Amino acid sequence: MGMSMESQFHVLAVDDSIIDRKLIERLLKTSSYQVTTVDSGTKALEFLGLHEDDQSNTETPSVSPNNHQEVDVNLIITDYCMPGMTGYDLLRKIKESSSLRDIPVVIMSSENVPSRISRCLEEGAEEFFLKPVRLSDVNRLRPHMMKTKLKDPKQDNEENKEESGKPVSRSLEEKEEQQQQHQQQQLHRLPQQQHSNSNKRKALEEGLSPDRTRPRYNGLTTVV
Amino acid sequence: MDGVAQLQKQLVDFTDSLFQEGFLDEQFNQLQQLQDESNPDFVVEVVSLFFEDSERLLNELAKALEQKTIDFRKVDAHVHQFKGSSSSIGAQRVQKVCIAFRNYCEEQNIEGCLKCLQQVKLEYSLVKNKLETLFKIEKQLIAAGGSIPT
Numbered sequence: 223m224g225m226s227m228e229s230q231f232h233v234l235a236v237d238d239s240i241i242d243r244k245l246i247e248r249l250l251k252t253s254s255y256q257v258t259t260v261d262s263g264t265k266a267l268e269f270l271g272l273h274e275d276d277q278s279n280t281e282t283p284s285v286s287p288n289n290h291q292e293v294d295v296n297l298i299i300t301d302y303c304m305p306g307m308t309g310y311d312l313l314r315k316i317k318e319s320s321s322l323r324d325i326p327v328v329i330m331s332s333e334n335v336p337s338r339i340s341r342c343l344e345e346g347a348e349e350f351f352l353k354p355v356r357l358s359d360v361n362r363l364r365p366h367m368m369k370t371k372l373k374d375p376k377q378d379n380e381e382n383k384e385e386s387g388k389p390v391s392r393s394l395e396e397k398e399e400q401q402q403q404h405q406q407q408q409l410h411r412l413p414q415q416q417h418s419n420s421n422k423r424k425a426l427e428e429g430l431s432p433d434r435t436r437p438r439y440n441g442l443t444t445v446v
Numbered sequence: 447m448d449g450v451a452q453l454q455k456q457l458v459d460f461t462d463s464l465f466q467e468g469f470l471d472e473q474f475n476q477l478q479q480l481q482d483e484s485n486p487d488f489v490v491e492v493v494s495l496f497f498e499d500s501e502r503l504l505n506e507l508a509k510a511l512e513q514k515t516i517d518f519r520k521v522d523a524h525v526h527q528f529k530g531s532s533s534s535i536g537a538q539r540v541q542k543v544c545i546a547f548r549n550y551c552e553e554q555n556i557e558g559c560l561k562c563l564q565q566v567k568l569e570y571s572l573v574k575n576k577l578e579t580l581f582k583i584e585k586q587l588i589a590a591g592g593s594i595p596t
Contacts (some may be wrong), residue, residue: 241531365466
């Protein structure tokens with residue numbers, strides 16, 4: 223991992239509102255990220271080098287022969303309500319793509335709809351921000367981007383433990399516990415959304431554990 | 447120096463009144479915090495975009511509500527956008543009318559919608575006026591050699 227941690231993270235922001243694009247761009251640049259903004263999901267996919275008609279074959283994206291995305295994007299932040307392709311549609315397409323699925327995706331919405339939030343999180347979104355987005359929200363993005371530049375060394379150790387024949391049952395139990403806790407957290411989050419808007423971010427934050435491992439996104443994970 | 451101090455006071459008092467009267471909310475503060483030496487016109491730029499976008503939306507709304515058969519989903523879509531943009535810049539009173547407006551759309555209540563259209567036009571012109579005054583004072587302050595108090 224000779225990667226320089228000082229090199230800028232590149233965020234792709236997707237929003238059909240010109241005001242919100244300006245705002246999110248400023249927020250991201252204030253945090254020293256490189257920013258590209260587009261006004262639709264379709265344009266986002268184009269920028270990422272994925273064409274909609276390639277979805278049928280996710281193993282071989284037709285754009286580049288080496289299976290890597292053409293541009294280096296470390297995070298995608300997208301509005302939910304957009305004409306044509308919604309943020310949710312975009313999220314799904316990204317997660318269905320073998321070349322793009324590892325890019326963390328964050329959803330923004332002006333509406334606090336619990337079922338919408340949980341659906342996005344279940345589909346693989348890392349965070350769900352309520353608009354208007356603030357600097358404190360943007361500050362939550364860094365850990366997600368760090369994950370993509372650095373494979374989690376802890377994950378490696380756990381796998382080694384299993385292989386070496388040390389108490390396997392205990393580490394498996396721990397993983398199961400973690401998953402149960404995670405599911406409970408997700409369930410607990412829903413009633414909290416009934417609170418007034420002043421608690422909206424707190425409610426979301428309580429439900430989200432940035433350290434949770436999601437087997438889908440760790441390429442090294444063995445089957446749990 | 448007196449002139450500068452006076453303008454600064456004028457600016458602070460005027461801004462305070464906008465918050466007290468509910469024209470602006472905390473989000474406007476957030477915008478101001480994003481402005482700095484490297485982006486000295488950020489607030490004016492965002493607000494200008496808001497003005498342009500709002501005028502477009504008001505035109506669309508008027509057109510949509512003039513139709514013989516009103517497409518309430520279309521009206522609602524425009525109001526939703528307006529609600530979003532006003533919320534993004536902290537134009538609280540405009541946002542509040544938009545919320546009521548969306549309820550009338552959902553009920554397919556023409557009278558209610560027309561009433562809200564008038565209300566939102568009014569609130570929009572009020573906040574536009576207020577913000578233009580705010581920017582004018584800021585300009586005068588800077589021209590007098592002062593800086594905008596943070």
